[in-house]
Amino acid sequence: MEIITAVKGFKDILPPETDKWRHIEATAHEVFCAFGFREIRIPLLEKTELFCRGIGESTDIVEKEMYTFLDRGEESLTLRPEATASIIRAYLEHTLHAAETVTKLYTIGPMFRRERPQKGRYRQFHQIDTEILGPDDPRTDAELILMLLHFLNKLGLRKLNLEINSLGCAACRPAFREAILSYLRGREEELCGDCLRRLETNPLRVFDCKVETCAAIISQAPLLPDFLCAGCRDHFEKVQASLRLFNLPFHLNAKMVRGLDYYTRTTFEVTTEFLGAQNAVVGGGRYDHLVRDLGGPDISGIGFAIGVERLAAMIPKADADALLQGPLLFIATLGEAALEKAFFLCNGLRMKGIRVEMDHAGRSLKSQMKRADKLKSAYTLILGEREIAENKALLRNMLSSTQTEVGLDRLEETITELAR
RNA sequence: GUGGGUGUAGCUCAGUUGGUUAGAGUGCCGGGUUGUGGCCCCGGAGGCCGAGGGUUCAAAUCCCUUCACUCACCCCA
Structure with a gap:
């Protein structure tokens, strides 16, 4: 269709x-x-x-x-x-x-x-x-x-x-209109078709004409300011x-x-x-x-x-490019438990007015990192099975390529501080 | 309303003495050993070549029609 x-x-x-x-x-x-x-x-x-x-x-x-x-x-x-x-x-x-x-x-x-x-x-x-x-x-x-x-x-x-x-x-203005009319009336053969029409409708518009012959005529015409x-x-x-x-x-x-x-x-x-x-x-x-x-x-x-x-x-x-701002945080996850945790965290932060992105498709860490980079995210939070087990997450600064460990209980607080 | 130009992959475009499965770059997806972005390399998906008709053994390519887009005139922001 x-x-x-x-x-x-x-x-x-x-x-x-x-x-x-x-x-x-x-x-x-x-x-x-x-x-x-x-x-x-x-x-x-x-x-x-x-x-x-x-x-x-x-x-x-x-x-x-x-x-x-x-x-x-x-x-x-x-x-x-x-x-x-x-x-x-x-x-x-x-x-x-x-x-x-x-x-x-x-x-x-x-x-x-x-x-x-x-x-x-x-x-x-x-x-x-x-x-x-x-x-x-x-x-x-x-x-x-x-x-x-x-x-x-x-x-x-x-x-x-x-x-x-x-x-x-x-x-x-009427005086000028008369002046321009009488000036143009003597030169009708030299004017283009459009200008002949303008002569009747709106003589002032002849000034706008881009045709060379008309422009030449207009250059000698009486001017509005003088009137x-x-x-x-x-x-x-x-x-x-x-x-x-x-x-x-x-x-x-x-x-x-x-x-x-x-x-x-x-x-x-x-x-x-x-x-x-x-x-x-x-x-x-x-x-x-x-x-x-x-x-x-x-x-x-x-x-x-x-x-x-x-x-x-x-x-x-x-x-215009400078208007394109990336999210503060991208959350990359591995495993169902991490995904669930991230889903909760991500939307909680959004409701605090912080722009956070994540991927729901369960793709490789590499492709999630690529996505974070593409979006120009300032930070990426890595939350895998290992981190969940150890009750922590990795917070990566995408600009400096450095990352630190953050305890899961302090996550939301830490991110909220980054937003300031 | 008048004139010119262009329609090929999501995007930007190659592709004529008409001749196999229609290409590149970019973007998208995946991979380059077991969980880490940018650079590089490899692979994949994605197109009834704007639509309809005609000529031909054979049409993205030639002809006609039509539609869309675009630039310019007119006029205006």
Whole structure:
């Protein structure tokens, strides 16, 4: 009979990969907590309308990538393609804005987008998502970015590239949009098919095009920063000043635009050369109107999303290997009486929180020793017929290859001390 | 949605003028004298060569179809 396989683009995460994931998550909890964030857990399923209104009807995500279905033929539901809209929904639904002026939240979990899978891109993927809801103080932007880079550094990631830009606000972006449109309109024959389409849907995205002829045109195009209003320019300069205060190196990238409609003012990405085409590990930015557009008060927000699969792929191998820890003790036995004794001891120690392994198959001492070595056990306890008869056991230090005798009545106590 | 690449042992891969029982490394199991790991040596298990069809005396190898995986475009984390 044929086995049933996982759905395309949906991956199992197996050990030892899961060790890496737990390390990433534990580090996130620790770092975010220090910066005053609290964890929020939100549903995987939301009403479709939430994402249409939140992310934007004309975005690729909403237009063609969402897992949307009718629940019992009645209500349109969608597996969340991102976390921000859900967090804002919960924030409003539970009136968190009334409880405090600044709310810092984060969540970790799977997102779903029906794209063609490739390296660093899956249909179910995972994000670590943070949001700060409250006043649009530029120090908040800098603080969030600072926390992000601290987190990435703590995971041992190197050669990261932080790019920032300001997309302006409702007052200044339309002017830029007009400028770029009129610039491109005269050069339509030189643009690629995709860019011609972008001209209609989202002209700013032409900046992202990798086609050479388009890039050439874009290099001469008007740039967003030149169109920022006084308020946006001032805000962006203060963000940069704060980043410099912490000696945080960053690249100003006037051509970085982002694919979600809600971003305003500060946007940023962290990229790396290690990931092939999907080089963005983190993306984020400020959104001035999302809370209001979802029916809430006029509160600004800023957040970022980290791709966990991409992050895990970047963790240096040496760091990942260091996560592999062996048991404290392996118990090797010979004979039924020893096996029974070991079985009792082994599980007793485990219940004290000590990692102990043993073999139940009654194999040769040699193969049990091999197993202990393979597992990277710090110690091996040898318990044979001879030892049982003499009421003792041999405790072998696997690193120094030395062994001592321990009386059976003092065994548990001795091992417990080793664990300290 | 569009294009390229790849499917042979658990894993990484060899294997074309089509020709016996399909190989290596690694991992797994066992052994190298009677109860001691790493190095070394020996042995063993494990594959309808992705699936289906065709050509041929003969197909892992040639042809067609299909499926899966993968990389890239699009877009994004």
